[in-house]
Amino acid sequence: MRTITHWIGGKPTAGSSTRTSAVWNPATGQQQAEVVLANPTDVDEAVRAAAEAFQQWSQSSLSQRTKILFSFRELVNARIEDIAEIISDEHGKVVSDARGEVQRGLEVVEFACGIATLLKGDYSDQVSNGVDLYSFREPLGVAVGITPFNFPAMVPMWMYPVAIACGNTFVLKPSERDPSASLLAAELWAEAGLPDGVFNVVHGDKDAVDALLDHPDVASVSFVGSTPIAKYIHHRGTANGKRVQALGGAKNHAVILPDADLDYASDHLVAAAFGSAGERCMAISAAVAVGPSEDLVAAVAEKARAVRVGSGRDPDSEMGPVISGAARDRIVGLIGTGQSQGAQLTLDGRDLVVPGFEDGFFVGPTVIDQVSTSMDVYKEEIFGPVLSVLHVEDADAAIRLINSNPYGNGTAIFTSSGEAARRFVRGVAVGMIGVNVPIPVPMAYYSFGGWKDSLFGDKHVHGPEGVSFYTRAKVVTARWPHVEHDNAASLHFPTAR
Ligand code: NAD
Helix, strand or coil: CEEECEEECCEEECCCCCCEEEEEECCCCEEEEEEECCCHHHHHHHHHHHHHHHHHHCCCCHHHHHHHHHHHHHHHHHCHHHHHHHHHHHHCCCHHHHHHHHHHHHHHHHHHCCHHHHCCCCEEEEEECCEEEEEEEEECCEEEEECCCCCCCHHHHHHHHHHHHCCCEEEEECCCCCCHHHHHHHHHHHHHCCCCCCEEECCCCHHHHHHHHHCCCEEEEEEECCHHHHHHHHHHHHHCCCEEEEECCCCEEEEECCCCCHHHHHHHHHHHHHHHHHCCCCCEEEEEEECCCHHHHHHHHHHHHCCCECCCCCCCCCECCCCCHHHHHHHHHHHHHHHHCCCEEEECCCCCCCCCCCCCCCCCCEEEECCCCCCHHHHCCCCCCEEEEEEECCHHHHHHHHHCCCEECEEEEECCCHHHHHHHHHHCCCCEEEECCCCCCCCCCCCECCEECCEECCCCECHHHHHHHCEEEEEEEEECCCCCCCCCCCCCCCCCC
8 A cells, every 4th residue: 555655854754653544546436545644743843844944945035936936837837747647546536627726726836936026015215304114025934734635736836836935934734635746746846946844745634733733833824625624723823823814615606697698607507516526615506596597407407417427537527526435425415405305306416326437436417406595405515516506586686695605705697787797796795706707716816715704814815915924024214324414313203304
């Protein structure tokens, strides 16, 4: 059995803990590796390595950092296929989808390559007689990233390129369910010339996370995962005096107005609900149909039935398995509650079997119609290939429905009316909004993040807010006294002269 190790101080290490966790191949349902789970001693070793490396790295020139970032970008780009296959084998998503996630992560690296411009401060000449004022930003120290299973390459890349470019060092605790992509990233950083200890990976579960949250040398924690854990991370991390951004779960609604192009809307709903087997924090899991909508539901069900489900490695597959047997059982159970609570199962993916992969963790695309907001399929984040359809009378009722949901990650509207779209954009309490775009993940030079129970903390990730999160400001007021100037000191509160 292959053992997946940590990466600390520039090299792989098994650590001192004897605990391990199984890494499955979701398509075959077989265990393919075991990953070591860090104990507090292993975590301490990683944080110490990062704290030591910070002494030099925080003083490195912007041009040195930029060169390394460019090299890392080239290396990841050259290895996209390998990374995508590793992701597909451990997560289950189809290789083309995995390639896309690496591409989106690379865009953050490209953003961070512009760090020299991003860290420019302000300068005001002669704010008072003989006095100048300027500001700049400094790195925080050891930054920690704790990431979910669903984007094993992209979500860590939302964090570490920006943190490292800003002069911090980094300890990544990736999901223990698909840990290998992070190790390959560590190898590529080393090849790019990043000094030992600047980027470290510790694998683990709650024990490792708690040790990171409590470690006195950790300055900041970036978390992405489910809402209950995000709340916990934010609470414990901030109580320990750390800067924390904790992104949580979601229930993303797409509103379809009667004037929407039916073909376009149904195509995009199916892609957004069933891509990556619905295991995306920006997946559309609730379609809100406005007005009469039998045609829409029929079109969605027909296209969902045509989705080709299979192993992620099969180039003909459009959708792979879900992450684990437990996830499959939970999803199947929730679909059952939809039926028992009075919804209509228009397409049922519970009994899907993929020939040759009979033990894989598959659930087929499922469409549940006539869902109400009190049903479990609506209240729970299912995180599987299940689309619930709700019906409302008008666009304002759709906005009210979205705003009464506790989450506020993403939402979308399908319409041909600019006025209706504008009213929607202004009316919803959601962080990321698509107009005829079902998965509105912003580009790397904007920041990503939701509202309400989808994000705890003040800053969104990457883009300008990412740079702000990983740095703190200094403002300098400077006078170089000259005998001809009036430099007389005064006990008055200083005012400009
Ligand atoms: P998860 O919350 O189970 O795990 C996330 C991380 O927390 C992992 O590294 C895990 O090891 C760790 N963890 C798990 N249990 C813990 C505990 N009790 N104490 C401390 N740490 C713990 O999430 P997941 O199942 O890996 O990922 C799916 C979830 O992530 C979904 O809810 C999805 O919406 C969310 N997500 C959100 C975003 C976003 O941008 N808002 C992006 C991707 C995923």
